[in-house]
Amino acid sequence: xxxxxxxxxxxxxxxxxxxxxxxxxxxxxxxxxxxxxxxxxxxxxxxxxxxxxxxxxxxxxxxxxxxxxxxxxxxxxxxxxxxxxxxxxxxxxxxxxxxxxxx
Amino acid sequence: xxxxxxxxxxxxxxxxxxxxxxxxxxxxxxxxxxxxxxxxxxxxxxxxxxxxxxxxxxxxxxxxxxxxxxxxxxxxxxxxxxxxxxxxxxxxxxxxxxxxxxxxxxxxxxxxxxxxxxxxxxxxxxxxxxxxxxxxxxxxxxxxxxxxxxxxxxxxxxxxxxxxxxxxxxxxxxxxxxxxxxxxxxxxxxxxxxxxxxxxxxxxxxxxxxxxxxxxxxxxxxxxxxxxxxxxxxxxxxxxxxxxxxxxxxxxxxxxxxxxxxxxxxxxxxxxxxxxxxxxxxxxxxxxxxxxxxxxxxxxxxxxxxxxxx
Amino acid sequence: xxxxxxxxxxxxxxxxxxxxxxxxxxxxxxxxxxxxxxxxxxxxxxxxxxxxxxxxxxxxxxxxxxxxxxxxxxxxxxxxxxxxxxxxxxxxxxxxxxxxxxxxxxxxxxxxxxxxxxxxxxxxxxxxxxxxxxxxxxxxxxxxxxxxxxxxxxxxxxxxxxxxxxxxxxxxxxxxxxxxxxxxxxxxxxxxxxxxxxxxxxxxxxxxxxxxxxxxxxxxxxxxxxxxxxxxxxxxxxxxxxxxxxxxxxxxxxxxxxxxxxxxxxxxxxxxxxxxxxxxxxxxxxxxxxxxxxxxxxxxxxxxxxxxxxxxxxxxxxxxxxxxxxxxxxxxxxxxxxxxxxxxxxxxxxxxxxxxxxxxxxxxxxxxxxxxxxxxxxxxxxxxxxxxxxxxx
Amino acid sequence: xxxxxxxxxxxxxxxxxxxxxxxxxxxxxxxxxxxxxxxxxxxxxxxxxxxxxxxxxxxxxxxxxxxxxxxxxxxxxxxxxxxxxxxxxxxxxxxxxxxxxxxxxxxxxxxxxxxxxxxxxxxxxxxxxxxxxxxxxxxxxxxxxxxxxxxxxxxxxxxxxxxxxxxxxxxxxxxxxxxxxxxxxxxxxxxx
Numbered sequence: 001x002x003x004x005x006x007x008x009x010x011x012x013x014x015x016x017x018x019x020x021x022x023x024x025x026x027x028x029x030x031x032x033x034x035x036x037x038x039x040x041x042x043x044x045x046x047x048x049x050x051x052x053x054x055x056x057x058x059x060x061x062x063x064x065x066x067x068x069x070x071x072x073x074x075x076x077x078x079x080x081x082x083x084x085x086x087x088x089x090x091x092x093x094x095x096x097x098x099x100x101x102x103x
Numbered sequence: 104x105x106x107x108x109x110x111x112x113x114x115x116x117x118x119x120x121x122x123x124x125x126x127x128x129x130x131x132x133x134x135x136x137x138x139x140x141x142x143x144x145x146x147x148x149x150x151x152x153x154x155x156x157x158x159x160x161x162x163x164x165x166x167x168x169x170x171x172x173x174x175x176x177x178x179x180x181x182x183x184x185x186x187x188x189x190x191x192x193x194x195x196x197x198x199x200x201x202x203x204x205x206x207x208x209x210x211x212x213x214x215x216x217x218x219x220x221x222x223x224x225x226x227x228x229x230x231x232x233x234x235x236x237x238x239x240x241x242x243x244x245x246x247x248x249x250x251x252x253x254x255x256x257x258x259x260x261x262x263x264x265x266x267x268x269x270x271x272x273x274x275x276x277x278x279x280x281x282x283x284x285x286x287x288x289x290x291x292x293x294x295x296x297x298x299x300x301x302x303x304x305x306x307x308x309x310x311x312x313x314x315x316x317x318x319x320x321x322x323x324x325x326x327x328x329x330x331x332x333x334x335x336x337x338x339x340x341x342x343x344x345x346x347x348x349x350x351x352x353x354x355x356x357x358x359x360x361x362x363x364x365x366x367x368x369x370x371x372x373x374x375x376x377x378x379x380x381x382x383x384x385x386x387x388x389x390x391x392x393x394x395x396x397x398x399x400x401x402x403x404x405x406x407x408x409x410x411x412x413x
Numbered sequence: 414x415x416x417x418x419x420x421x422x423x424x425x426x427x428x429x430x431x432x433x434x435x436x437x438x439x440x441x442x443x444x445x446x447x448x449x450x451x452x453x454x455x456x457x458x459x460x461x462x463x464x465x466x467x468x469x470x471x472x473x474x475x476x477x478x479x480x481x482x483x484x485x486x487x488x489x490x491x492x493x494x495x496x497x498x499x500x501x502x503x504x505x506x507x508x509x510x511x512x513x514x515x516x517x518x519x520x521x522x523x524x525x526x527x528x529x530x531x532x533x534x535x536x537x538x539x540x541x542x543x544x545x546x547x548x549x550x551x552x553x554x555x556x557x558x559x560x561x562x563x564x565x566x567x568x569x570x571x572x573x574x575x576x577x578x579x580x581x582x583x584x585x586x587x588x589x590x591x592x593x594x595x596x597x598x599x600x601x602x603x604x605x606x607x608x609x610x611x612x613x614x615x616x617x618x619x620x621x622x623x624x625x626x627x628x629x630x631x632x633x634x635x636x637x638x639x640x641x642x643x644x645x646x647x648x649x650x651x652x653x654x655x656x657x658x659x660x661x662x663x664x665x666x667x668x669x670x671x672x673x674x675x676x677x678x679x680x681x682x683x684x685x686x687x688x689x690x691x692x693x694x695x696x697x698x699x700x701x702x703x704x705x706x707x708x709x710x711x712x713x714x715x716x717x718x719x720x721x722x723x724x725x726x727x728x729x730x731x732x733x734x735x736x737x738x739x740x741x742x743x744x745x746x747x748x749x750x751x752x753x754x755x756x757x758x759x760x761x762x763x764x765x766x767x768x769x770x771x772x773x774x775x776x777x778x779x780x781x782x783x784x785x786x787x788x789x790x791x792x793x794x795x796x797x798x799x800x801x802x803x804x805x806x
Numbered sequence: 807x808x809x810x811x812x813x814x815x816x817x818x819x820x821x822x823x824x825x826x827x828x829x830x831x832x833x834x835x836x837x838x839x840x841x842x843x844x845x846x847x848x849x850x851x852x853x854x855x856x857x858x859x860x861x862x863x864x865x866x867x868x869x870x871x872x873x874x875x876x877x878x879x880x881x882x883x884x885x886x887x888x889x890x891x892x893x894x895x896x897x898x899x900x901x902x903x904x905x906x907x908x909x910x911x912x913x914x915x916x917x918x919x920x921x922x923x924x925x926x927x928x929x930x931x932x933x934x935x936x937x938x939x940x941x942x943x944x945x946x947x948x949x950x951x952x953x954x955x956x957x958x959x960x961x962x963x964x965x966x967x968x969x970x971x972x973x974x975x976x977x978x979x980x981x982x983x984x985x986x987x988x989x990x991x992x993x994x995x996x997x998x
Contacts, residue, residue, distance in 0.1 A: 007166075010164040016636045019630060023163040024511075024512075024611060024620060025620070026618050026620055028170060029167065030166050033121060034121035034165050036121055036123065040126075053109075060336065062131040063124075063131065064119060065120050079120070082127075084334060085334030086132075089338065148485065161624045166621040171620050174622070174623035175504065176504065182473070183480060185439075186477065186478035186481025186484075190465070194436065202614075202616060221470060229469075419841060445847070530847065530849065583845075588843065686868075688870050771847075775874070776869060
C-alpha cells in the first residue's frame with residue numbers, strides 16, 4: 001500500500017516513494033494552504049461599522065474570501081483574496097472600500 | 104421554502120480559496136452558487152472538463168474542492184460523471200454505500216458547446232441522475248480567448264479577430280440551452296448572477312434534486328477575455344439580462360418558463376459598450392453591426408416569450 | 414470439475430465477465446468486439462449480473478465512463494477493437510496515469526486505413542506505450558483465462574494499472590472451439606472483491622483524481638507508473654501460479670514450444686502461434702531443429718526472460734502482425750532485438766511483418782519462415798532484416 | 807475417425823450456412839470431439855456468397871488458418887455453383903454435398919472437372935414439408951453427417967433430439983418437425 005503524504009507536507013523535495021500515485025489527494029479543500037493573497041495589486045477594506053450584513057458581497061466573491069459566522073460577515077480572508085473588487089462594487093452601504101495595496 | 108441568502112451562507116463553503124482562477128473570474132462564482140444549492144448532509148462527486156476551472160482548482164496537491172473531484176480530459180465531463188453515477192447506483196444497490204451523493208459536471212463553453220458536446224449529449228440522453236453545469240464565458244479562455252461556438256456574433260476573439268475585412272466572429276452564438284432542452288430531459292435552465300443569486304440558487308437546487316439528467320447554462324463573464332474591469336462582474340451580468348441578450352428561463356418537463364422579465368428592456372449597446380471585445384462595433388460606420396445584434400436579440404426574445412406563454 | 418463447453422472467443426470473454434460480475438460496463442459496438450457487449454447486455458437484461466450497463470455514444474466515452482466508475486470505487490470493464498481503441502487513445506493514458514485498474518477486452522482488428530474489419534495487431538500495438546498491461550491469447554481458452562486473471566493483476570496494490578486482454582478478431586473471437594470453463598464460484602473466489610484504498614464514494618474522506626501536475630512532481634508520478642509496470646511482471650507470474658491451482662492450466666510471460674534444442678526459432682503473438690506450432694510439428698517430424706516462443710505478455714515486456722530463452726538459438730524471426738512504420742521493423746521486433754542486445758552472443762534476427770488486415774496465415778507460410786531461417790543459418794548471411802511475409806512482388 | 811476432418815460451407819449471407827456450420831460443430835462437440843466452427847468475415851451483406859468452416863478431430867487443433875483442402879464441401883444454395891468454385895481444393899477421396907432437387911450426376915458438369923463423390927439432398931423440399939418453411943439447415947446437417955460419417959448415426963440423432971428439446975422447450979411441434987427433417991435427410995441423400 002502506498003504511503004500518503006498530506007498536501008501540507010508535499011514540497012518539491014518529495015520522492016517518488018512518498019508522492020501519491022496518480023497525483024491523487026485524499027483530502028478536501030487543500031488549496032486553502034495556498035497564498036493567493038500575494039496576487040493582489042488592489043485591496044478591499046472592511047468597514048465593519050457600516051456593514052448591515054446584507055450578505056450580498058459574500059456569494060459574489062470568486063475566492064471564497066468573505067467568511068461568515070453566526071449570520072455576520074467577518075473581515076476578509078486576505079490569504080486568498082485576489083483584490084478583484086467585485087464585493088466593493090456590490091456593497092450598497094459603503095462597508096467596503098477598495099484601493100491600491102501598499103506593498 | 105423561500106430563498107434566504109443568509110441561511111444559505113450558513114452552509115459550509117464547498118469551494119475553498121487558494122485556487123488559481125483569475126481575480127474577478129465568473130466561473131468560481133458560478134461553482135459556489137451551484138454547490139450552495141446542495142443540502143449540507145448530501146455528498147457530491149464533482150467532475151470538470153479540462154479548462155480554466157479544472158487546471159486552477161486542482162493543481163497537485165492542492166484541490167479547492169471539499170467534495171470528491173475527478174478530472175479526466177477536455178471533451179468528456181459528461182461521460183466521466185456518467186461512469187461515477189452508474190457505479191454509485193450499483194454500489195448503493197449492493198449496500199456498499201449508504202450516503203446520498205449528487206453528481207455534478209462542470210465545463211466551460213469549450214468543453215460543453217464544442218469538444219464535449221457529444222459526451223454531454225450522450226449523458227443527457229441516457230438520463231443519468233446528474234447535473235451538467237456550463238460556465239459559459241463565450242470563448243476558449245484557458246488557451247487564450249479563441250472563439251467557440253458560444254462566442255457571440257462580431258465579438259473579437261484571438262481566432263476570430265476584428266480585422267479590416269472581417270469584423271470579428273462572423274457566426275451567431277449557438278443556442279445550447281435550447282439544444283439540450285430538445286433532449287427532453289426533466290430539467291434545463293439558463294441563468295447568471297443577479298443580485299442575491301436567487302435565480303441561480305433556485306435553478307441549481309431544482310437541477311440537483313430533480314431525478315434524472317439536468318442541465319444548467321450559467322453565463323459566467325471573463326474579465327480578461329471580455330475586456331472589462333474585474334469589479335464589473337455583477338453589472339455585466341445584470342446588463343446581459345436587462346438587455347435580453349441572456350434571458351433567464353427554465354424548461355421543466357418540457358414546460359418553458361421565463362424566470363425574469365425586464366421591466367424596461369435596455370438596448371444591447373448598454374451591454375456591448377462595457378466590453379472591449381465589442382469595441383470595434385462602436386467605430387464610425389459599424390452602426391449596422393449593433394443594429395444587427397439588436398435585431399437578433401429582439402427576435403430571439405420574442406420567440407422565447409411566445410414559447411414560454413404557450 | 415471444470416465445465417466442458419464450446420464457445421467463441423467473444424462468448425468466452427462475455428462469460429468470464431458474467432462470472433466476475435463487474436460493477437459497470439461502458440460499451441460502444443465495433444466489429445469484431447460487438448458481440449461482447451451484446452452477450453453481456455443480455456445477462457444484464459436477464460438479471461444474471463448486477464452490473465450497470467452504460468451504452469455510451471462513443472468509445473471515447475466508454476473509456477471515460479470506465480474511468481469514472483473505477484475511480485468511484487467499482488470494477489469497470491469494456492471491450493473494443495481497432496478504431497474504437499484508437500478513439501479511446503487519450504483516455505487509455507488517463508486510465509493508466511490515474512492508476513485505475515480497468516479491464517478492457519481488445520478484439521484485435523486492423524487499424525484504419527484503408528478501412529478493414531479483419532485481424533491484425535495494429536490497434537493494441539499502437540496503444541502499447543499507453544501504460545496498460547497487455548496480455549495476448551492464442552485461442553478462446555486463453556482469452557477466457559487471461560480475462561479471469563486480469564483484475565487480480567491490475568488491482569494488485571503494487572501494480573494498480575489497467576489491463577488489456579487481447580485476442581485475434583474473427584480468428585478466435587468468432588470461432589467456436591472447445592473450452593474448459595471454471596465454475597462461477599471458483600472464478601468469484603479467485604477474483605475476489607475489489608477493495609481500493611481510496612475512491613470517490615468513500616465515506617471517510619473525499620478523493621480528488623486527475624490533477625494538473627507541474628514539472629516538479631510530474632516525473633515522480635511517471636516513475637511510479639514505470640515501477641508499477643516493472644512490478645507487474647512478478648504479479649502476473651504469481652497470479653498465474655494461483656490460477657494454475659484452480660484450473661490446471663499454467664501461464665508464463667511467454668510459452669516456449671520445442672525450444673530445448675532449437676536452432677531456428679520464431680517469436681510470435683496470438684492465434685498464429687497455434688498455426689506455427691503445427692508447422693513446428695511438421696518440421697520436427699522431418700528432423701529440423703525448430704522451435705517457437707509465443708509471447709503472452711507484451712506489456713510489461715519480459716526483456717531478461719526472453720533474451721535468456723533466445724540465447725541458445727542461432728537464428729530468430731520475430732513475427733509482427735503490425736508495422737510500426739519505423740522503416741526498420743515492427744514493434745515486437747524492436748523490443749525483442751533490443752532485449753537480445755545484452756546477450757554475449759545474440760542470435761541473428763530478422764523481422765517478418767505478416768497477416769495484416771486479415772491476410773490468412775497458413776502452416777505453409779510459417780514453414781517458409783523457418784526455411785528462410787535455415788538458409789540464413791547455412792549461409793551466414795542475414796540479408797534484409799525488415800521483411801514482409803507473403804506480400805506479392 | 808483417425809484424423810482431423812475439414813469441412814467448407816458455401817452459402818449466401820443471411821441463409822444460415824454459418825449457423826449450419828456452428829450446429830455441426832455443436833453436434834460433434836456433444837459427441838466428445840474437438841471442434842472449430844468459424845465463418846470467413848468480410849463486409850458482405852445479405853445475399854452475398856459466404857464461406858464457413860469446420861475442423862473436427864479427436865485432439866485439439868491449434869491451426870487457425872482457413873481451410874484450403876477440405877475433406878467435405880457443403881453447398882447450401884445450388885445457385886452458387888455458377889458463381890463460386892466450390893470444389894476448389896476438395897480432396898478426391900472426400901465429397902461434396904449440394905442442396906438441390908436434382909440428381910447428383912445432373913450437377914457434375916457444373917463442378918469444373920471434379921470427379922469425386924457427389925451427393926445431393928433436397929433440403930428445401932424436406933424443410934418446407936417438415937417445418938413448413940424454407941430453413942434448410944437441419945436437413946443439410948443430417949446429410950453431412952450421413953455422408954461424412956463424422957458422428958455415429960444413432961448418437962447424432964439422440965443428441966440432436968435432446969438439443970432441439972432444449973432449444974424449443976416451449977414449441978414441441980418444432981422438435982418433431984426438425985427430427986423428421988433430420989431422419990428424412992439421412993435417408994433421402996443421393997449419391998452415397
